[in-house]
Amino acid sequence: DAKTTQPPSMDCAEGRAANLPCNHSTISGNEYVYWYRQIHSQGPQYIIHGLKNNETNEMASLIITEDRKSSTLILPHATLRDTAVYYCIVKAQGGSEKLVFGKGTKLTVNP
Amino acid sequence: ETGVTQSPTHLIKTRGQQVTLRCSSQSGHNTVSWYQQALGQGPQFIFQYYREEENGRGNFPPRFSGLQFPNYSSELNVNALELDDSALYLCASSTAGWFSYNEQFFGPGTRLTVL
Numbered sequence: 001d002a003k004t005t006q007p008p009s010m011d012c013a014e015g016r017a018a019n020l021p022c023n024h025s026t027i028s029g030n031e032y033v034y035w036y037r038q039i040h041s042q043g044p045q046y047i048i049h050g051l052k053n054n055e056t057n058e059m060a061s062l063i064i065t066e067d068r069k070s071s072t073l074i075l076p077h078a079t080l081r082d083t084a085v086y087y088c089i090v091k092a093q094g095g096s097e098k099l100v101f102g103k104g105t106k107l108t109v110n111p
Numbered sequence: 112e113t114g115v116t117q118s119p120t121h122l123i124k125t126r127g128q129q130v131t132l133r134c135s136s137q138s139g140h141n142t143v144s145w146y147q148q149a150l151g152q153g154p155q156f157i158f159q160y161y162r163e164e165e166n167g168r169g170n171f172p173p174r175f176s177g178l179q180f181p182n183y184s185s186e187l188n189v190n191a192l193e194l195d196d197s198a199l200y201l202c203a204s205s206t207a208g209w210f211s212y213n214e215q216f217f218g219p220g221t222r223l224t225v226l
Contacts, residue, residue: 002153034214043115043201043217044154087153098144098167099203099215101153 002102003027004088009106012082018075020105022088025069032093033064033071037084038104044087047073051093078109115204115218123224129190132221134202136183142166142207143185144215145177148199160185161207189223197225 005023012018024033034049048055048062050071055062061074075082087104091097116135124130136143142161146154156169160179174190183204189196199222203215 041219043203043219046214046216049214085153098156098159098169099146099154100156101146103151103153 002100003090004102006086006088006102006105008103009108011108011110012075012078014080014109014111015077018078018082018107018109020073020075020086020088020107021070022073023070024088024090027068027090030092031090033062033068034089034091034099035060035062035073036087036089036099036101037082038087039081039084044099044101047086049093078107080109080111083107083109115202115216117200117202117218117221119221120219121222121224123226124192125226126192126194128192128225129188130192130223132187132189132200132202132223134185134187134204134218136185136202136204137216140204140206140216141183142205143179143183144203144205145185145187146201146203147171148201148220149195150198154201157187166207192225194225197223199223 032049035047036044038044050062064071085104118133144159145157148154157171158168159166163179176188178186199220201220203217205215
């Protein structure tokens with residue numbers, strides 16, 4: 001079973017920031033928080049991951065609370081192409097660890 | 112750098128038949144994972160192959176089997192197809208290793224319909 005809890009859906013206006021929350025209260029010390037997204041009819045796409053510090057890349061920012069029990073993925077200026085299902089996953093780092101997906105959050109960016 | 116490719120894109124089979132799905136990993140990756148995604152659900156881990164050996168398996172019956180070849184391409188085989196096997200099948204390639212920072216990169220998937 002997935003170790004994360006996410007809202008099933010969210011809406012965001014184009015050009016505004018999208019803030020997607022995730023709860024992972026049972027996260028272990030060696031587990032990272034990963035975010036993937038899946039645009040309709042495509043394979044999931046890696047977005048970002050972090051351990052305890054906030055992370056930023058060209059796609060998004062990841063804010064992890066100090067107790068690591070929750071996090072927020074931020075898309076700073078959402079576009080229509082950001083409409084997708086966003087998955088928050090906790091796992092140990094490395095390419096050999098399986099990904100355990102929940103149902104994710106369906107983000108709809110509206111014009 | 113080429114991405115992960117899968118074939119075929121779509122496939123229709125009847126119950127009881129066998130099917131083979133193919134995946135070509137991203138260049139330089141030595142690990143491939145297969146996932147099944149039913150409609151409206153998140154992907155579910157089937158199994159993973161590393162250096163041609165199975166390296167972890169999810170809760171799927173033995174009629175789901177796989178192969179990984181020396182060039183790191185891979186196959187997923189499903190025997191005795193059931194209606195519930197209808198799903199999107201995804202493969203993901205990565206580089207295994209304790210200090211690996213290389214995450215999993217997914218292909219576009221194969222949509223299997225079992226009638």
